[in-house]
Amino acid sequence: MNDLIQNDTGAPENVSRRLLLKSAAGAGLLLAVTHSGNLFAQAATPAEAVEAVKYGGDSMPGGLVDNPLVFLSIGADGVVSVICHRSEMGQGVRTSIPMVVADELEADFKRVRVIQALGNEARYGNQNTDGSRSLRHSMDPLRRVGACGRMMLEAAAAAQWKVAPAEVQARNHELVHIPSGRKIGFGAVALAAAKLPIPGRETLKMKQPSQFRYIGKSDVALIDGVDIVRGRATYGTDVRLEGMVYAVVARAAVVGGKVRSFDSAAALKVPGVLRVIEIKSTPLPAGFNPLGGVAVVARNTWSAIKGREALVIEWDDGPNGGYDSVEYRKTLEAAARKPAKALRDEGKTMDVLAAAKKRVTAEYYLPHLAHATMEPPVATARIHDGLCEVWTSVQAPQAAVEIVAKHLGIKPEQVKVNVTLLGGGFGRKSKPDFAAEAALLSKAMGGKPVKVQWTREDDLQHDYYHAVSVQHFDSALDDAGKPTAWLHRSAAPTIRSTFVAGAKGLGAGEMGHTAINIPFQIPNIRIETPEVEAQTRIGWFRSVYNIPHAFGVQSFVAELAFAAKRDPKDYLLELIGPARRIDPRTLGDNTNYSESPERYPIDTGRMRGVIELAAKGARWGRKLPKGHGIGIAMAYSFMSYVAIAIEVAVDAKGAIRVVGVDTAIDCGPQVNPERIRSQLEGAVIMGMTLAMHGEISFKKGRAEQSNFHDHVLLRQSEAPHEIRVHLAPANYSVSPGGVGEPGLPPVAPALCNAIFAATGKRIRQLPIAQQLVPL
Amino acid sequence: MTTLTINGKAHTVGVPEDTPLLWALRDELGLTGTKFGCGMGLCGACTIHIDGVAVRSCITPISAAGGKQINTIEHAEHDKTGAALQAAWVEAGVPQCGYCQGGQIMSAMALLKRTPKPNDGDIDEAMSGNLCRCGTYTRIRAAIKKVANVTASTGGKA
Numbered sequence: 001m002n003d004l005i006q007n008d009t010g011a012p013e014n015v016s017r018r019l020l021l022k023s024a025a026g027a028g029l030l031l032a033v034t035h036s037g038n039l040f041a042q043a044a045t046p047a048e049a050v051e052a053v054k055y056g057g058d059s060m061p062g063g064l065v066d067n068p069l070v071f072l073s074i075g076a077d078g079v080v081s082v083i084c085h086r087s088e089m090g091q092g093v094r095t096s097i098p099m100v101v102a103d104e105l106e107a108d109f110k111r112v113r114v115i116q117a118l119g120n121e122a123r124y125g126n127q128n129t130d131g132s133r134s135l136r137h138s139m140d141p142l143r144r145v146g147a148c149g150r151m152m153l154e155a156a157a158a159a160q161w162k163v164a165p166a167e168v169q170a171r172n173h174e175l176v177h178i179p180s181g182r183k184i185g186f187g188a189v190a191l192a193a194a195k196l197p198i199p200g201r202e203t204l205k206m207k208q209p210s211q212f213r214y215i216g217k218s219d220v221a222l223i224d225g226v227d228i229v230r231g232r233a234t235y236g237t238d239v240r241l242e243g244m245v246y247a248v249v250a251r252a253a254v255v256g257g258k259v260r261s262f263d264s265a266a267a268l269k270v271p272g273v274l275r276v277i278e279i280k281s282t283p284l285p286a287g288f289n290p291l292g293g294v295a296v297v298a299r300n301t302w303s304a305i306k307g308r309e310a311l312v313i314e315w316d317d318g319p320n321g322g323y324d325s326v327e328y329r330k331t332l333e334a335a336a337r338k339p340a341k342a343l344r345d346e347g348k349t350m351d352v353l354a355a356a357k358k359r360v361t362a363e364y365y366l367p368h369l370a371h372a373t374m375e376p377p378v379a380t381a382r383i384h385d386g387l388c389e390v391w392t393s394v395q396a397p398q399a400a401v402e403i404v405a406k407h408l409g410i411k412p413e414q415v416k417v418n419v420t421l422l423g424g425g426f427g428r429k430s431k432p433d434f435a436a437e438a439a440l441l442s443k444a445m446g447g448k449p450v451k452v453q454w455t456r457e458d459d460l461q462h463d464y465y466h467a468v469s470v471q472h473f474d475s476a477l478d479d480a481g482k483p484t485a486w487l488h489r490s491a492a493p494t495i496r497s498t499f500v501a502g503a504k505g506l507g508a509g510e511m512g513h514t515a516i517n518i519p520f521q522i523p524n525i526r527i528e529t530p531e532v533e534a535q536t537r538i539g540w541f542r543s544v545y546n547i548p549h550a551f552g553v554q555s556f557v558a559e560l561a562f563a564a565k566r567d568p569k570d571y572l573l574e575l576i577g578p579a580r581r582i583d584p585r586t587l588g589d590n591t592n593y594s595e596s597p598e599r600y601p602i603d604t605g606r607m608r609g610v611i612e613l614a615a616k617g618a619r620w621g622r623k624l625p626k627g628h629g630i631g632i633a634m635a636y637s638f639m640s641y642v643a644i645a646i647e648v649a650v651d652a653k654g655a656i657r658v659v660g661v662d663t664a665i666d667c668g669p670q671v672n673p674e675r676i677r678s679q680l681e682g683a684v685i686m687g688m689t690l691a692m693h694g695e696i697s698f699k700k701g702r703a704e705q706s707n708f709h710d711h712v713l714l715r716q717s718e719a720p721h722e723i724r725v726h727l728a729p730a731n732y733s734v735s736p737g738g739v740g741e742p743g744l745p746p747v748a749p750a751l752c753n754a755i756f757a758a759t760g761k762r763i764r765q766l767p768i769a770q771q772l773v774p775l
Numbered sequence: 776m777t778t779l780t781i782n783g784k785a786h787t788v789g790v791p792e793d794t795p796l797l798w799a800l801r802d803e804l805g806l807t808g809t810k811f812g813c814g815m816g817l818c819g820a821c822t823i824h825i826d827g828v829a830v831r832s833c834i835t836p837i838s839a840a841g842g843k844q845i846n847t848i849e850h851a852e853h854d855k856t857g858a859a860l861q862a863a864w865v866e867a868g869v870p871q872c873g874y875c876q877g878g879q880i881m882s883a884m885a886l887l888k889r890t891p892k893p894n895d896g897d898i899d900e901a902m903s904g905n906l907c908r909c910g911t912y913t914r915i916r917a918a919i920k921k922v923a924n925v926t927a928s929t930g931g932k933a
Contacts, residue, residue: 090871090909181901221865228873229861231808231848235874240809246802273790300802301811374812374908423810423874424908456813568863627850678911682871684912694884708817708906717899719912 035098055596056136060128062121065142068148068198070123072101078187082105085117085124086134087395087422089425091740092675093134095223099214100671104146104207106170109214114223119144119417121399129395130430130540132638132738139736146202154364156193157184166352196628207230208688209732216730218674236393237378241449245274248304248453250311251293251462254701255536256318258282258292266310267296272303277444279437285501291462301453311366323535325697329365335530336363336491337473341505344516344588347524355371356476360563364676365765366548368696369466369541375423375453381438381446392435393422400432403537404439425543431464449477457706464539465696469494471552481564485524489551490515493534504531509591513545514553514635514745517589518606542743546637550745553631558753568753569615569632579605592767593638599735602641607634610643610664613726617662618645627651631753634655635745638738640667643645644746648754654772656755658720659690667737676727680743682721687747689714693767777837782850787871793912794836798845799837808848808877819905822878823847848877857884861874863918871909883919892923
């Protein structure tokens, strides 16, 4: 173990060599003496016990934990260690979590370090790092962790000085006796503090937002920033263990396929190849099970890759061997043109449409997308003394524990998952099929450490793809150009099909992604989802079904505005209507991202606010040069409000250049505004990529794209030179919204609305690719 | 056995001569700052310098590097331009996941050594071989320009 340093709880301090500070674990603790379960688990509090329905983090596996003894320890030298129980994939959570705790603790951030948690939801509560929920769910519990620690330190100092606890205040890593001015450092009373009772939640004194030192401030440097730029940070692919061997796997290209026979003779002659091992296929549904195939284990990755090239395998493609994107599009279109199950139905939409004088119809097609994280999936496992230990870059370490235990036939308690930095996630690394592969191969190698490295070709061929879809819209306009009816059919394979064989039709939660929960002031609304069967692994991709739904809704609103001869921004605002708070259940959305409808109403005032912010940034309404156009789009997702205005320039050859981007977010409270900005900037680039280039297509059950020559990502030369991010003022009186995903859904429709404004050409299928002919 | 001079030190590796430098660096020598992203020279995550020129180590066999000076991201901090870029990267908060950033910095270093005051076209040309899925391009461009300006305004000191 040369790169990973263990701490006393067994959690790997696996990223930052700054952890080699002299004060590292062992220098005497500390709040972390023992812990006796989730003392502060929210579900256990009387107030919430009466509420039968659980929301937010409480509704997640493992719930929420706010026990300071779990998350916080303080060394005799005063160094504060904070557990990060979510995975770092670029969103900055390893910086933001300690910021929250340190703030309430009154710690000096320079003396705070972060320790990455093992996958252990019984101990840490929910660890899923997806759904834009890390801080949305954990901000309040983490504030309580910090406040608890602060009050325990204050009480310990008061006891030592024999003064009233109310006379002692924590201030910047010291305890101060206010009347006398006497001071003592955190470290000097940490051990005594740890022995005190933990204050009850109702007795906690939380800071007022005006007292925050770090929350909402932008001057905290990224905890891993220096290690990253020096090439010293440890990602999943960088794990090195004594005696480790390397594997690549030839997997069934078609989901549900399996190996019929194989010949390993040539592969075994490749220098460096050690073994060839078959991985048995698991029957569908795919779940997080490893795909079947043949693994080549070698002394290094290159030998394994060369060995795999020499394998001769005959495959049985199974039931999805005919999957063909051209044919599937026809299936989706046919489904989208027929009445289907309605998840929201107000008024008499079909009758009004049938009788309409002016009717506008549009259909949008969005293909499958691949996550294409820069670090392809990778995992390392070893088995010793009945314990399987895994090092990997996963967004859901508990899911990795469970799938490894299942495939090894051992108990979850016998699996230890160490979370490294993730070289990108975007939802792909929530699905830990690769962790199970590493565990199975280690077992086959007698417990030897095995690293399974996916190549880019593997990554694009074996993704859990973002769903392909057809979005069908139909509307009637009155004489004033206002819609009197709105029909939206979303035809797409459901993510549930990955877990439930044959599942068809989008679920309520999936349709709650900008389809059924639109707050438009239209008297007749009908939202449907036809049943279509998936033929590959469908998985969540950053912002999930908000991508096709926001693209459809926000493109179609602009199309209606054009039909009504209205300014698209004014028209969008008019559809949203005046500022009000809407209970999502009244719109037929009983899911609401699993959040409480009371804590998280749909706030049209906040929608209007971000639209105005983006429009102002773009100086909406100004005269533009020839070939330029500005488009606008808004989407509410993961409890945050984002609007984007994009200015494009389209040249005589039909080439698109994005010359201006104004993206505005209202996410309520802000922990790390600097990282909110970077997430929004990144979402613009990812949104441009999917709009301009993103597509995975299938032929004979196989993805047709294999690497970055035919699966194009936006490059520096295509990227805007500036992205203006506008943050609505932080608002701590509302519950936190997500940040990682909400920036993405409005990008593609804003871009296509801009292209329409510039050229009059309406883009109804993505990617835009070569659709723009010379003007 | 092939002898390679990496970051100023001689190393010997006993792997076939067609082995890409990427895997020799990472698996045989433990220099993991150089990342694998595509294996086809399409993403730039594996960018290193051979005799000062930015190359993709995933498609460069070790046989092509014998007797040459190989530098990796682990060595960048010992170079004035490299250290300046790293500082600018941290100050601008460029990295998100960070996986591609070593390669980005190696490409930027090669650019600034060749073209101390690059214009946007120079940056496009030098940096468009480096993909970033998190989308940090605007900050990368800004950080390069910042270092280039500092270099100019202080008479070559970076």
